Every structure is written in structure tokens, then in C-alpha cells.
Amino acid sequence: MLAARAACTLEQSIQRLVLASDQNLGHLERQAAQDVQELLRQSVQRGAQAKADATPPVCPVCGHQLSRLSSGHARTFQTRFGPITVERTRGYCKRCRKWRVPADAGLGLEESAGYSPAMQDMVALLASKMPVEEASTVLEHLTAIKLPRATLDREARRQGERAQALRKQLDAQAATEKKQLELTLEPYQMIIQLDAWNIRERDDWGQSQAMRRKGQEPERWHWVYTGTCFRLDHRGQTAGGRPVISERGFVATRAGLDALREQLHAEALRRGLGQAAGALIIGDGAAWIWRLADDRWPQARQRLDCYHAIQHLAAVGRALFGEDKARLKAWLKPLVQQLRNDSSLKVVRQLEEILVPLPAGAIERAVAQEVEYFHEHQERMDYRAGRRAGEPIGSGPVEATCRQMQCRFKRPGQFWSLKGDEALMCLETFWRNGRWHLLFPHTAFNPARN
Ligand SMILES: [Zn+2]
Numbered sequence: 001m002l003a004a005r006a007a008c009t010l011e012q013s014i015q016r017l018v019l020a021s022d023q024n025l026g027h028l029e030r031q032a033a034q035d036v037q038e039l040l041r042q043s044v045q046r047g048a049q050a051k052a053d054a055t056p057p058v059c060p061v062c063g064h065q066l067s068r069l070s071s072g073h074a075r076t077f078q079t080r081f082g083p084i085t086v087e088r089t090r091g092y093c094k095r096c097r098k099w100r101v102p103a104d105a106g107l108g109l110e111e112s113a114g115y116s117p118a119m120q121d122m123v124a125l126l127a128s129k130m131p132v133e134e135a136s137t138v139l140e141h142l143t144a145i146k147l148p149r150a151t152l153d154r155e156a157r158r159q160g161e162r163a164q165a166l167r168k169q170l171d172a173q174a175a176t177e178k179k180q181l182e183l184t185l186e187p188y189q190m191i192i193q194l195d196a197w198n199i200r201e202r203d204d205w206g207q208s209q210a211m212r213r214k215g216q217e218p219e220r221w222h223w224v225y226t227g228t229c230f231r232l233d234h235r236g237q238t239a240g241g242r243p244v245i246s247e248r249g250f251v252a253t254r255a256g257l258d259a260l261r262e263q264l265h266a267e268a269l270r271r272g273l274g275q276a277a278g279a280l281i282i283g284d285g286a287a288w289i290w291r292l293a294d295d296r297w298p299q300a301r302q303r304l305d306c307y308h309a310i311q312h313l314a315a316v317g318r319a320l321f322g323e324d325k326a327r328l329k330a331w332l333k334p335l336v337q338q339l340r341n342d343s344s345l346k347v348v349r350q351l352e353e354i355l356v357p358l359p360a361g362a363i364e365r366a367v368a369q370e371v372e373y374f375h376e377h378q379e380r381m382d383y384r385a386g387r388r389a390g391e392p393i394g395s396g397p398v399e400a401t402c403r404q405m406q407c408r409f410k411r412p413g414q415f416w417s418l419k420g421d422e423a424l425m426c427l428e429t430f431w432r433n434g435r436w437h438l439l440f441p442h443t444a445f446n447p448a449r450n
Helices: 004-019 023-056 102-107 116-131 131-142 151-178 210-215 255-270 286-294 306-321 325-341 342-356 362-380 384-390 398-410 418-432
Strands: 066-080 082-093 096-098 191-200 223-229 235-237 242-247 249-253 276-284 301-304
Touching: 004 023, 004 235, 023 066, 023 082, 023 102, 066 116, 082 102, 116 131, 116 151, 116 286, 116 418, 131 151, 151 255, 151 418, 191 255, 191 286, 191 398, 223 255, 223 398, 223 418, 249 255, 249 398, 249 418, 255 286, 276 286, 301 306, 306 342, 306 362, 325 342, 325 384, 342 362, 398 418
Parallel strands: 191 276, 276 301
Antiparallel strands: 066 082, 082 096, 191 223, 223 249, 235 242
16 A cells, blocks of 8 residues: 555656656655655564564573563664654563563664664764764765764764674684684784874863862873784785785774783784784884883784884984985985895994084984984884885884874864764774674675775
């Protein structure tokens, strides 16, 4: 009946399109979706009710038979096609000592305030990709569903918190799981890259004055520790010569270095660290990177991002030649070549020779500081060997990841709370790692493979 009416309305829309000179196919596409919306909404409601009725009265958490059953508990929630109402059965689980509604678990509603899985999916994706005010408008434009930004924000966070709980579970699994050794596998190296960027938060918003009176400066900027890992044999080039990595793991967390260490280790294990012939850590000069590497992956080799080393060479040049760009360039070029293609030891020797005759003063201090930097990282500058082995000598991939994440999380006028940014970043990493379907099983889409 309803289907016949929808078909009839649709037919009229087609007639209208043919006659209206100011309408194109886009008008029909939009109208057609509207014409069948009610049919779809009612079909989905009927399906949801049938599924709820067919759900056995057992506890969705422990599997125990529920007692004190009562039916007819109505719940209304938003779906892709509009709001629907489902009547469910409620029962008591004696083992968990909790009231349960098994149909909610069967329908995929339990972690939502009133949104169907397809809605949860869309909200989570939009909010992790763009500011909520924009997300709300985009959602309405694409689906005709109105969701106020505060509601969208709350639901996205809820999904982010669910993602965090799932990540914890997956990370614990990765740490204990013994992966089946693939015997035919060629030995490969695991590359792990680390970097950090900062995010602005206002958890203690409005309390700045009070905090300052107590002698505390409110902290606004916080580090987001970011890591990426991939197998060296998964790194290649496109036909056009652009470097690509076919499979890559991502981690980004605002929850501190311990959180990064555990999350990145689990991610590296999932990507094959346990079977790797060796591992290589690449990062800039930041001390936390090397402390973490020594602590978590003591067997791994360490490499300083080559570009950062070159910047420090340039700093020596600027101390020596000041604004004389031509002399600076002429001095720097052979040293950079030597660093990349020959031996970092020779470069350090030359810097030492420059330092010795310098009279005490600002120039001498600046050069001494850089010589110290090169001494500290000497072992991490095996660029020639790295290039010969076909390994990366820079941390470009992780820096690109940081830049991309900052495009979303560091917009003008944007403030976060620790809870909010960690939740949305967790969603973003699920997406990047190709695990979106673990959160939203109805989606087979894997962006990592598309
Ligand atoms: Zn139970």
C-alpha cells in the first residue's frame, strides 16, 4: 500500500522533472529520496521490531537466561530515514545483577543515546573529520536529517569513548597474542616513527583568575604524541615516482607518553613487529623519543631525521657567516652531501676543527652547542647505510600525519577538553588504521584499502 503510494509519488516527480525547464537531474535525485523516505522509515521500523521480537531473552553480557521478563518497553530513536519506535522486552540478569534489554544489543543501540548504528557511524565520521558546527550542516545537506551541534557533539564523543574502550581491548589482545609465523616470509624491517604536536584545551575554562591567584598558570597547550609504523617491504613508489606505503599503522594520543608507548607497541605488533628481522626508530632530536625508544624497543636501531640534522648544520653556518647567504650555501652544500652520502663522523670532525680556534663568545657558544648535538646523535646518523639498505632516512610519514591531524584539531579559535580530543582522535585512528568496521560492523568500508 505504502510502496504503491511511494511509487506513484515518484512517478509524478519524474513527470514534473520532464516539464520543468528549471530543474535538472539533481532536483529529481533529491525529490526521489524524499518520496521514498517514509516507505524506507516504516520498512526499517518493521524490520527493527521483528528483530527485537526474535531476540532470545538472555543477558547480552554474560549469556545467562533473564528472569522477571516484561514486554512493551518502547524506545524511539533516530535512523537514517527518520525516527522509529521499537517495543522491547526487558529482563533481569541474576548473574550480572542488572536489568537488561537484549534487543538493544541485537539492534546495535546499547552505546547510543538514541541513534541507530548508521547514524552513529555518520556522526562519528563527520565529527572526527570536521568541526561539529560544520558537521551538523553537512549532515543535514546530505541526508536531510537535522541534528543540533550539541547533540551531534555528545553522540560523537560517546562513539569516541566506545572506540577508546575497544582500542584498550584490542591492544591487550595484541600484547598477548602469539602470531602464526609465516615461514615463507622474506625477512623484513619494521619502521617506527615518532613525533609530537600540540593542542589547545580549556578544561579549566573560567578559572584562570582563581588559578593564577593560587600561583598556578593554567595549562592550555598539551602534547599530542603521534606515531606511525610500517614494514619496510610495504614501502614503495607509484608509477610516477611518488613514495607510498601500502599498509601503515597510526597512533595519536593526548594521554601522555605511557599511553603512546603502549598503544604504539600494540600497533607495531599488529603490523608484524613480532616477526620482524629488526626494527628502526626514526624521529627528530626530541629527548622523549629516544628515552621511549630505549625503554620500549631497546633492540631497535635509532635514526635521527636527516632533515633535522641538516637544520643543525645550517645553524652552525648561520653562526659563522651571519647574513651572508652565498657563503653559507657554499659552505653547507658539501657538508650536507657528506652527511647523506658519506660519513657523519667526517662531518663531526670538521665541526670540531671549526670550533677549536674560535675565540670565546657568542659564535663559539653557538657552534659548541651544535657540536654537542652532533656528538649526542652521532650513532643515529647512519644515512649512507640507511640509503643503501633502501630504508627511510627521514621521518616524513609521521610528520605528514601530524600535519593532517592538525588540520582537523588545530583550527583558529578551537579549544578542546582532554576527554573530547582523545575521543575524537581515537575515532580518527580507527579510520586511518582500517578498523572502522570493528566499531560499526554494518560498514565494510576500509579507507586503508581504498
Ligand atoms: Zn548477565
